[in-house]
Each structure stands twice: as C-alpha cells, then as structure tokens.
Amino acid sequence: MPGPMHVGSGKVRELYALDGERLLLVATDRISTFDVVLPTEIPDKGRVLTGLSAFWFTRTRGICSNHLLGVRPDGRSTECRHLAMLPIECVVRGYLSGSGWRDYRATGEVCGHRLPDGLREGERLSEPIFTPATKAVSGHDENITWAQASVLVGPDPLAEVERLSLALYRFAADHALRRGIIIADTKFEFGRDEEERLVLGDEALTPDSSRFWPADGYAAGGPQPSFDKQFVRDFCERTGWDKTPPGPELPAAVVAGTRARYVEAFERLTGIAFASYLADPTVVLR
Ligand SMILES: Nc1ncnc2c1ncn2[C@@H]1O[C@H](COP(=O)(O)OP(=O)(O)O)[C@@H](O)[C@H]1O
Ligand SMILES: [Mg+2]
Numbered sequence: 001m002p003g004p005m006h007v008g009s010g011k012v013r014e015l016y017a018l019d020g021e022r023l024l025l026v027a028t029d030r031i032s033t034f035d036v037v038l039p040t041e042i043p044d045k046g047r048v049l050t051g052l053s054a055f056w057f058t059r060t061r062g063i064c065s066n067h068l069l070g071v072r073p074d075g076r077s078t079e080c081r082h083l084a085m086l087p088i089e090c091v092v093r094g095y096l097s098g099s100g101w102r103d104y105r106a107t108g109e110v111c112g113h114r115l116p117d118g119l120r121e122g123e124r125l126s127e128p129i130f131t132p133a134t135k136a137v138s139g140h141d142e143n144i145t146w147a148q149a150s151v152l153v154g155p156d157p158l159a160e161v162e163r164l165s166l167a168l169y170r171f172a173a174d175h176a177l178r179r180g181i182i183i184a185d186t187k188f189e190f191g192r193d194e195e196e197r198l199v200l201g202d203e204a205l206t207p208d209s210s211r212f213w214p215a216d217g218y219a220a221g222g223p224q225p226s227f228d229k230q231f232v233r234d235f236c237e238r239t240g241w242d243k244t245p246p247g248p249e250l251p252a253a254v255v256a257g258t259r260a261r262y263v264e265a266f267e268r269l270t271g272i273a274f275a276s277y278l279a280d281p282t283v284v285l286r
Contacts, residue, residue, distance in 0.1 A: 011037050012046070012208065018079065021194070022069065025050075025078045027203070031258070033233050034243040035140055040250035044274075047075040048262040051277045053203040054078065055270045055284040056172060063171060064164045066200040067191070075281040083191025083201045086153050089133040089141055090161050092169035095184035096123045097211055097224070099143055100131060112145035122184075123220040128169050130162040133187075160198055161190045172205045179268045181227065182218055186210035207265050227265040231258050 004016035004024050011032045016024040027046030030037050050071060057068040067080035093100045093110065100110045101121050108114060111131035119125075132149040133141040150158045165188050173183045187209045189202035203209050212227040223230075235254045241247060250258075263274045276283050 011035070012049070017082070021082055023067075023080050023082045024072075025080055027076045027078070031229065031232060033229055033236050033247065036243065036245050036247045038232070038236075038247040038250060040255060042250075042255055042258050042262065044259060044278075045262050047278065047281075048266045048274070049203050049206045049208055050076045050078055051274075051281060051284050052206045052266055052269060054281070055272075056205045057200070058285050059175075060168055060171060060200075060204075063167045064200050065197070066204070067202075071281045071285065073281060075278055080201065081193060081199065083193060083199055085135075085189055085191040085201060086157070086161070086198075087135050088144075088149050088152055088158075088161075089135055090165040090188040090190060091131045091133055091143075091185060092128050092165050092188075093131055093185040094125060094128040094169065094173055095182065095211075095213075095220075096121060096125060097184050100185065103143060111143050112147070120221045122218075122222060122224050128166055128173070130165055132158075135189075157198060161188075164188075164190070164198070164200070168200070168204070176212070176269055177215060179271070180215045181265065181268055182213040182215050182224075184211035184213055184224070205269075207262055212265050227261045229258070231261060 004018050007017045008015040012028060012030050014026045014028060018024050027049045029041035029043055029045045031042050031045060054068060054071045057066045067083055069079040069081060071078055096104055096119055103110045104115055104119065110129065113129045131143060133143050135141060168188060169186055176183045186205055188200060188204060190198050191201045193199050207228040213224040217225050232250065232254060235250065236248060239248045266274055270284060272283055
C-alpha cells in the first residue's frame with residue numbers, strides 16, 4: 001500500500017493527498033516570525049493549532065461549511081476536503097493593530113476603510129472591518145482594497161466571503177471574550193469545492209492566524225501582551241536579527257514560554273484540558 005502522496009509544504013504544514021478529493025494537513029511544530037521559519041520548534045504547537053481549528057470548525061458549521069473531515073489520533077493531522085483555494089486572505093479586524101495600525105497611521109485608512117481620526121494603537125473599532133490581503137507566494141502578504149480583491153476573486157464571491165468572515169469573527173470574538181480573550185484580528189482562507197461552493201479551509205481562529213490578547217490586561221494606547229507569537233517576535237527583535245533567513249535559534253526559556261502561551265490559549269478558548277486533547281483529539285469535535 002503506498003502511503004499518502006506529499007503534495008506541498010507551507011511554512012507550518014505538510015500537505016498530503018489521501019485521494020482525489022481529500023487532503024491530510026499535518027501541522028508541524030515549526031514557528032515563523034516575520035515570514036521566516038525559525039530553526040527551533042515549539043513542542044506541541046502543531047497540535048494546539050489542529051485542535052483549536054477543529055474546535056472552531058465544529059462550532060461554526062451553522063455559519064458556513066468548512067473542509068474538516070476528521071482529526072487523526074496524533075492530534076496534529078487534519079483530514080479535510082481538497083479545495084481550490086481563493087488567492088486572497090480574508091482578514092477581519094475588531095481592533096487596530098499590526099499592519100492595520102501601520103496603515104491607519106500613514107493614511108487614516110485600512111484597506112479602503114476610512115476610520116475616525118485620533119484612534120490609538122490597539123483601540124477597539126466601533127464595528128469589525130473586513131481587510132483582505134494578497135496571498136504572497138514568497139515574502140509578505142499585502143493589504144488590498146475591496147476593489148483590488150474583487151479583481152482577484154470576483155465581486156459576488158468577495159461579498160460572500162466578506163459576509164462569512166465577519167459572521168465567523170463575531171461568533172468567535174463573543175465566545176473568546178466570555179473566556180477572557182480578545183480576538184483582535186484574524187485571518188480566514190476560503191476555497192471552492194467540486195460544486196464550486198465557497199468553503200472555509202486552512203486553519204481557523206488559532207494563535208498563528210489571529211491576535212489573541214488577555215482581556216484583563218487590555219488597555220488601548222500601545223502594543224498589547226498576547227498569546228500569539230509576540231513573545232517570540234519580541235525575542236527576535238532584541239537579538240537585532242535583520243528579519244532575513246536564517247532566523248535565530250530560540251533559547252529554552254523562550255521555547256517553554258511560547259509553548260505555555262499556545263497551550264493556555266487552547267485551554268481558555270476550548271475549556272478543555274490540553275492533556276485530554278492529547279489523550280483523545282476527538283474531544284474538540286463534540
Ligand atoms: N482544504 C484545503 N485544500 C487545499 N489547500 C488548502 C486547504 N486548506 C489549506 N490549504 C493550503 O495549505 C497550506 C497550509 O500550509 P501552511 O503551512 O499554513 O502554509 P502558509 O505558509 O501558506 O501559511 C496553505 O497554502 C493553504 O492555503
Ligand atoms: Mg498558514
């Protein structure tokens with residue numbers, strides 16, 4: 001019996017074709033910052049991403065269909081429907097941070113959304129906004145306007161993924177806030193199935209695809225502490241690294257601190273002990 005065929009590698013995931021319609025997405029423990037994969041891995045990071053995505057996929061089926069078929073006992077492998085992915089990233093921002101903050105400071109706008117004057121870094125927006133980005137094959141994703149995104153995917157499909165992305169964000173942000181986590185922003189990827197229907201794919205609402213902030217320490221007016229890669233980014237910045245490959249090795253304390261943040265995000269959001277997930281990954285599907 002030949003094994004599944006390796007069909008691609010992302011920065012974090014290895015992709016295998018199970019057959020004509022199904023993919024196996026294996027989330028490794030690789031971590032990237034500033035779009036560079038670092039030489040040091042974060043143990044169990046791939047399991048956190050896989051478990052959290054499956055948790056959200058299971059709970060958001062009423063909002064839109066997704067690619068999830070199952071999670072394997074290793075906790076890091078997702079069996080999913082093979083989609084034809086759209087060439088855009090569907091970003092939703094509820095708070096002003098990262099490239100959204102950068103663009104706002106420079107132009108007063110984010111992806112064509114004109115925002116009120118005088119907003120501070122980290123400020124909550126009166127309504128979440130849809131801010132699409134290109135899917136760079138190499139290098140950095142770039143924020144684009146609705147008009148630019150609509151050239152890439154067509155106006156009707158874009159309106160549909162905008163609606164779905166905002167609905168998914170609102171659902172997840174409400175859920176997370178009740179568990180003490182602010183989802184400042186997040187990125188979705190949609191694709192088309194064999195019937196050309198739009199389906200949510202990739203990972204969803206994880207610390208790699210989102211900014212998660214502890215709600216109790218939140219105060220607009222600067223960068224926020226976070227459950228995501230900020231800890232690693234801060235370390236990388238302190239080393240004076242120029243953000244081109246190769247990235248720096250991470251010391252044991254940074255590895256342990258980062259692992260703890262990923263696991264805490266998983267446990268807070270799911271209400272499930274990470275050890276229970278490791279023992280039986282199907283706990284997130286119930
Ligand atoms: N259901 C799917 N069908 C086809 N491709 C998918 C599906 N879900 C995710 N992908 C693609 O698999 C890759 C995931 O690997 P990842 O390491 O996250 O990549 P990246 O470095 O682009 O973030 C991405 O290119 C994503 O678009
Ligand atoms: Mg990815």
